[in-house]
Structures are given as structure tokens and as C-alpha cells.
Amino acid sequence: MKNIELKTGKDFNLKQTLECGQCFRWEKIEESEYLIFAEDKACLAKDEKDYLKIQSFNGDEEFWNNYFDLSTDYSKYKEELLRGEPRLSDAILYGGGIRILNQDFFEVLISFIISQNNNIPRIKKCIESISSVYGKPIGIIKGRERFAFPSPDALALADSEELMKLKLGYRSAYIVKAAHKFQIEKVPSGKSDEKYKQILSYYGIGPKVANCISLFGLRDFEAFPIDTWVKRIMVHMYGFDEKDISGMQKFAAEKFGSLGGLAQQYLFYYYRDRKIKK
């Protein structure tokens, strides 16, 4: 156990960063305090004004600083996005503390395969479930044994019947195949469109999930995932026909350029967070 304080500044908000849908292994403890898991690391993080107070169970300062992407200047990104599209101002004001986390590729790969046609609370349960069966124990935290996200080799030993028993549903076969494919191909490299195509070639991964994995697993910021929420936003904001996904994709590329993924996160969080709250 190690206490760490990370300087954050104004373009960071823990709640927004975790609850914008880019990651799933966290538990809210109280307002602005969360228990967070990443790979085989865990920490308790509390968001103070200008710094993040971390009780790390097994990750050093550098790991968490990198995980939360605290050395990147997001005010420049925001200015650039606003120059290209002033209508983003409400969303950026609302979720301006979002950062794109530095997550492990394999963890993102599997997590977003699970995400398809699924809701966020259940996605979290599914991921906890496979972690507790295929991940290695990392110690007792908040009264329970906790587990690392499964390694590729550990998950490759699973079969889809086992995963079905864990309630992973029809995505079970996708997960097993993905673990095998990843063992051979490893983390994609090269130009971003080539990496995207490689991700898309996984069985069970289509354009939406591939874009999420590009954005959250490889930090390709131009990736613009269009899910059911973003679709509605594009219909609402820009008058697209809800079936015209390729039109939306093209529009986003032109309007938001190399920062499409960040724009998408601001919009997704702004729209979904207010819709879902009762």
C-alpha cells in the first residue's frame, strides 16, 4: 500500500473520466472517490481540487500518472475542437474533465467485445466475472478478494461453455476466439487505418467496437465509435437519418479530424449522463 498524490489541474475530473464509458473496472465508493482496477493493478482514488489522492495497492506513481493521462495538455485539444465546431461547447463544459485513459490493449479488446448490445452495469458484471475466474488474485481489498484482468494466455484456456456458465451469453465464442487470435497477432502496429482493419478482422468485432478499441486500447484519437447513443446525438444535432452511419462517420472525420474520439467522448458523456439520471 502506497500513498501517492498526482497533480491534475483543471482539465481532469475523476468521475467524468471513469463514468464516460471508456473503462468498466471501477466501483464508486462515495462522491469523487473510486476503487479502480487496471490490468493487475488496483487503487483507491479520491479527486481533490488540484490533485488526485491515491492509495495504490500495487502500482507506482508513474503507472497511475500514465494511466490517467495526466501529462497530456487537454486544453489545447478542447480549443482545437471548439475552433472546428463551436457547438461542442456545452458538452465540453459538462465533461471537460474527461481524459482518455492509457489502458491495456487486451483488456480493452475483450471488454468491448463484451460491450456489444449490452448495457454498462451488466458489462461491468461480466468483466468482474471473468476476472474472478481467469484472473490472478491480487489481494483482499474492501473486504473481498480481488482479481487482475485475465491474461491472454489464461483466457485462451477457457472454452465457450465455461463462459456461457458465467453468463457471458453469445459473446462467449467471440471472447475465446479473440484470446487465441491475440496470442498470435499481439498488439496491432502500423498506420492507424491498418491497425483498425486488423482489429476489425476479429470475429465478433464490427465497426463500432473496432473504433472503441482503436480509441481506448491504442489511443488513436481520430477513431469515432458510433453506438446507439451517438447515433441519436448525430440525428438530433445534425439531422442525419439514423441509418446513415457512413454519412455520420464521414462527417465526424471532416468536422472533428484527428480528435474525433475525444469529441465523441464529450458528446457521449454529456448526452447519456443527463438522459440516464432520473
Place this chain on the structure above:
DNA sequence: ACCCAGGTGGCTT
């Protein structure tokens, strides 16, 4: 009982 959730594969027009 129905519809939806950070969709995709497969089959038919």
C-alpha cells in the same frame, strides 16, 4: 410481455 443496452454475423433481396 415487450423494448433496450457503447452491435455483429449471416442470410435474403
Place this chain on the structure above:
DNA sequence: AAGCCACATGGG
């Protein structure tokens, strides 16, 4: 290329 539908599961 575009339009259906099934797919597991759980919550509203």
C-alpha cells in the same frame, strides 16, 4: 448495398 433476424442476458 441494403434490409431482416437471431443472438444471451438482465433491467425498466
